[in-house]
Amino acid sequence: MATSAPHPHLSEYEVWWRxxxxxxxxxxxxxxxRYSPDWxxxxxxxxxxxxxxxxxxxxxxxxxxxxRRIQDGARVSLKRIDVSRHPYEIEIGRxxxxxxxxxxxxx
Numbered sequence: 001m002a003t004s005a006p007h008p009h010l011s012e013y014e015v016w017w018r019x020x021x022x023x024x025x026x027x028x029x030x031x032x033x034r035y036s037p038d039w040x041x042x043x044x045x046x047x048x049x050x051x052x053x054x055x056x057x058x059x060x061x062x063x064x065x066x067x068r069r070i071q072d073g074a075r076v077s078l079k080r081i082d083v084s085r086h087p088y089e090i091e092i093g094r095x096x097x098x099x100x101x102x103x104x105x106x107x
Contacts, residue, residue: 013062030068
């Protein structure tokens with residue numbers, strides 16, 4: 001996974017997602033065009049401001065990002081986890097993602 005250089009239209013945490021764009025694509029997930037390594041903001045050559053464009057949307061939380069599963073187009077949420085700070089978070093997520101807990105609407 002790559003470390004990415006700064007980008008004038010991306011925050012520091014968004015640069016992390018851009019650096020993992022191709023890795024996630026290889027794993028079957030498509031991020032918004034904003035995170036493509038070749039991204040050029042759509043509003044730069046249009047008479048629009050960033051907030052009026054799909055690729056101008058900034059995620060509300062730096063650890064969570066929306067994406068699409070390439071296989072079927074399903075909407076998914078991806079979460080960046082720092083296992084050095086939260087060593088059990090992946091295990092807990094897997095636990096809640098298996099039946100019967102995964103079919104409980106309260107989870």
